Amino acid sequence: MTSATLPKELDGKVVTPADPRYRLLRSTYTTVARPALVVLPQTTTDVVAALRYARDSGLPIAVRSGGHGLSGRSSNDGGVVIDVSGLNEVRVLDRRTRLVRVGAGARWAEVARDLASAGLAISSGDHGNVGVGGLAIAGGVGWLVRDYGLTIDHVRAAEVVLADGRVVRTDAEHEPDLFWAVRGAGAGVGVVTAFEIEATELRDIAVAQLTLAADPDGSTLSRWAEHLAQAPRRLSTAAMLMSDGRRAVLSLTAVYAGPDTGRMRKAVAPLLEIGTLLDQRAHRVPYSGLVSTAHLHPNLGQQPANTTNGLLPTMTPDAARAITAAVTGPRPALLQLRSVGGAVNDVAADATAYSHRDSDVLVVGTVFPPGDRATLDRIWRPVGAHTRGAYANFESCPDAAAFRRFYPGPTGDRVLATWRHHDPDGIFRSALYPSELS
Ligand SMILES: Cc1cc2nc3c(=O)[nH]c(=O)nc-3n(C[C@H](O)[C@H](O)[C@H](O)COP(=O)(O)OP(=O)(O)OC[C@H]3O[C@@H](n4cnc5c(N)ncnc54)[C@H](O)[C@@H]3O)c2cc1C
Incomplete structure (x- = not known):
């Protein structure tokens, strides 16, 4: 396979195809892969050793936290996967300032569970099996996003193993360029092993689930967006917008960042009238009930899918019409709509x-098989015409053009400069954007 010798500290931490654990570790959420080996570091020193071995062996390197990345690039064929799932500590460093140390390999369900007893929460995403690493290096559009902002907006420091094996703790004062890149474009800087994140005081949240038939002219989506643009930030x-075979149906989860179901009902009331109401429920749950440990699963039984996304400064009537039409055309697609704005736009x-x-x-x-990327591109084109920029974590096929949507203009130039500075040989970015961003 390679003439490089496995370092002593990795004894028992390397999984090869002959190992029974390999079938649980080879693949990602979306993609079946065949790496030469998967390394399971238990410490930052192990990550350094794994990286040195991978570099000496000349094999391609993939970095994985939870394996939920849509592009499948946290595994590879024939290379080394550095799977940091063993670095999964969740520890409150300072209850007064709500500072929490979170290992990159923890799952967000574990973070929600472990912080619940302290009455704290970190807004991450909607799924408990997503890894801390992949989400917290790119964004984090979670259940509390309008109130809390993105997950990255609360990252106060990160520990990174750089391409040359140096371990760096970066924050606003130390390596500020690196810290800037870690929060949004972290996959190209190195292996992030841990984050320090400021959590928020939160125990229970009030949740409403509404199902509505959406008007074909887009007015349901326009009314949804109009309400959210001026609703309390706690909402x-x-x-999810999909077809039931006859019409577009909107399945909407509204989360109020607090336990008060009365206030939640008031904030949600206008949404009951944005389309024909088919079903509604409301309940109060602990935050950890929404980002639940019931979501935890190994990456088996892949769900292949093609996914892309775009951001809308505002929902114009034309955009609302195009989005609604996208789910009712001859090829079924699933469209998801997230309210962002609020605290996200304070930064x-x-x-x-x-x-x-x-x-x-x-x-x-998103298009599922038998639809392919070409199908998605066809369906997406009229929607994409209204968008400006995109979020890196909801793209299954990142290429150089997508990079410029994630990181437009001077942001992209600065991301590339920072990546090249910290990883001159491109060992990390070649796994993310093969041969397109040298
Ligand atoms: C079912 C599902 C629901 C989702 N819901 C949401 C949501 O609500 N909100 C949201 O914002 N996103 C959501 N996402 C997208 C999610 O944020 C990304 O897929 C994220 O990258 C997954 O992180 P991971 O660690 O599990 O992925 P991985 O597959 O392990 O990694 C994804 C990418 O990040 C890189 N990476 C991972 N760990 C590290 C590290 N420690 N250091 C450096 N690079 C690293 C990998 O190399 C890879 O390129 C969802 C995804 C899925 C599949």
Whole structure:
């Protein structure tokens, strides 16, 4: 396979195809892969050793936290996967300032569970099996997004193993360029082993689930977006728009960042009238009930899919019509709508590598087999025409053009400069954007 010798400290931490654990570790959420070996570091020193071995062996390197990345690039064929799932500590460093140390390999369900007893939460995403690493290096559009902002907006420091094996703790004062890139474009800087994140005081949240038939002219989506643009920030919503065979149906989850179901009902009331109401429920749950340990699973039984996304500064009538039409055409697609805005847009566009601080709506389009990328592109084109910029974590096929949507203009130039400075040989970015961003 290679003439490089496995370092002593990795004894028992390397999984080859002959190992029974290999079938649980080879693949990602979307993609079946065949790496030469998967290394399971238990410490930052192990990560350094794994990286040195991978570099000496000349094999391609993939870095994995939870394996939920849509592009499948946290595994590879014939290379070394550095799987940091063993670095999964969740520890409150300072209850007064709510500072929490979170290992990159923890799952967000574990973070929610472990912080619940302290009455704390970190807004991450909607799924408990997503890894801390992949989400917290790119954005984090979670259930509390309008109130809390993105996950990266609360990262106060990160520990990174750089391409040359140096371990760096970066924050606003130390290696500020690296810290800027870690928050939005972290996959190209090195292996992030841990984050320090400021959590928020939160125990229970009030949740409403609404199902509505969406008007074909787009007016349901327009009314949804109009309400969210001026609703209390404590209200965030995520919706799935799909066809029931006859019409577009909007399945909407509205989360109120607090336990008060009365206030939640008041904030949600206008949404009951944006389309024909088919079903509604409301309940109060601990935050950890929404980002649940019931989601935890190994990456088996892949769900292949093609996904892309775009951000809308505002939902214009034309955009609302195009989105609604996308799910009712001859080829079925699933569109997801996330309210962003609120606290996300309080942050300056150049403060982190996620620069889209003027958008109110994130639209995500997915096509499942037998639909392929060409099918998705066809369905997405009329929707994409209304979008400006995109979120790196909801793209299954990142290429050089997508890179410029994630990191437009000077942001992209600064991301590339930072990546090249810390990884001159491109060992990390070649795994992310093969041969396109040298
Ligand atoms: C079912 C599902 C639901 C989702 N819901 C949401 C949501 O609500 N909100 C949201 O914002 N996103 C959501 N996502 C997208 C999610 O944020 C990304 O897929 C994220 O990259 C997954 O992180 P991971 O660690 O599990 O992935 P991985 O596959 O392990 O990694 C993804 C990428 O990040 C890189 N990477 C991973 N760990 C590290 C590290 N420690 N250091 C450096 N680079 C690293 C990998 O190399 C890879 O390129 C969802 C995805 C899925 C599949």
